[in-house]
Amino acid sequence: MRTIAFDLDDTLYDRTEPLKQTFASFTPTKELRFNEILPIYHKYSDIAFEKVTNQQWTLEESYVYRIRKTLQEQNIGISEQDALAFQAMYTKNQDRIQLRPHIEEIIQYLQNKEIQTIIITNGPSTNQRRKVRHLGLEAYLSANEIIVSEEEGVAKPDVAIFKVAEKRFGFAKNEVWYVGDSFPMDIIGASQAGWKAIWLNPSRQEPVINSNPAEKTVYSTEALKEYLFQIIY
Template identity: 25%
Template sequence: MDFLLTQEGNVIAFYFCVCLLLYKEGNHVNYSFNNQFDIINSGVNWQMDWKAVTFDLDNTLFSHEEAFKKAIKECFKTFSDKYINEAHEITYEQFFPVFKLNCDRYWDKYESGEVDGKTYRRIRFNETMKDLALPYGNDYADFFHDHYYSIIDEYSKPFEGVHELFEVLTEHGVRIAIVSNGSADTQYNKVKKLGINKWVADEHIFISEEAGVSKPDKEIFKLVEEKLKLPSHDIVFVGDSWEHDVAGPIEAGWEAIFLNTRKEDKPTEHQPAAEFEEFTHLKDELIKMVRERRAL
């Protein structure tokens, strides 16, 4: 028994030395916890020292993909009942993949400012209907999307634990901000529907359409710093897009937490402070640390 204990102690000591050596040489050692494949990067000072936590919106605080699918399904049914006769009848299962393909295909044109939101929506609808040999035209596209925007909020539900986390952060004096790309009206409506405007002041909601600049451009993060009156090292960004919510903030001098709910690859060498695959695990860890900081 004494031999085994000594041997185990040597292994632990050796492992500690290796980790220390790697840390000193600037490498990052990752370790898992909670048995959920959530990762904390031990090369980063993972302490709740931030004075503000900023969040992306879609697929970070709620599942935009699920809300989008459900709303589009209802819109397609309404449109089909009104404008598509039996001779051209097509199922939602046939329609949605083509529509989503066109959404993604033309998104960069909207995000870069090459086309405005209304034009983007008309293009993605009309190209889809052409592909499927269905009725198309700007009037049809506007009808479809007017209905979409009248119902999308009803399908937007916050992830479990969002309100709890925001309450605890606020109680402990940590400011909260939202930084999101997209249409101002649409994103503000989502904030209201998610019920998070209770904790997030209007002046701390930054939407690309209003800001005139989109993530991952450094300028939108600098704008947030100015409004919050905080330096970059006092702010952390939480989001689901590697390019927009990890690489972008890090390039601006912030730290970032990757909420990898869609299990995406990491195309660059940027090092987030932490990575989680579920919001509840992020929530639990942040609450734990903010309370530990208060106890110090």
């Protein structure tokens, strides 16, 4: 093993926490049950992300769409202005994100063992790099070691974004492992690229296909640490 690549959102930090805070603070959504609304929000968020990736929508249009469509399913209507206010609250809450337990220890261990550490993340460049900064990851990774889908014009699970990393850092597919939380984006994407994958699955999701191509599935960052420390010594 020469390199380990990590996903960012919901892998290195818990993306649901700032979103949960926002739903709890935003007047039209205060009474909603977060666990019930979250998968609906993610559904429309995925649709909006694809539109932005294909340059069909602006980021602002995607922000308005995902929260308005989510609330429409709850028979709640909000204006475009209110939708942007929700996004502003969400962005502010994202600025207080923290690494999941054990993640910093894992990165330090990998770098002490001279294992290159990189990030491959889907999303807008400004947003993703702001998260990296607030998580304190700039202390461990250079800007070049963070691959952002918007900057490359291609997003996971497309094999092409994994090829970007291979070309940039000069490693072979059998020299790299990928750690991510999303089965369709991270695990299937990395596996199709010929990379070994570790599925960080704290919510204990079921695979969206009959087989699980991950080399290892772990259900906590503590278990991830134990596994990596076991295979890298």
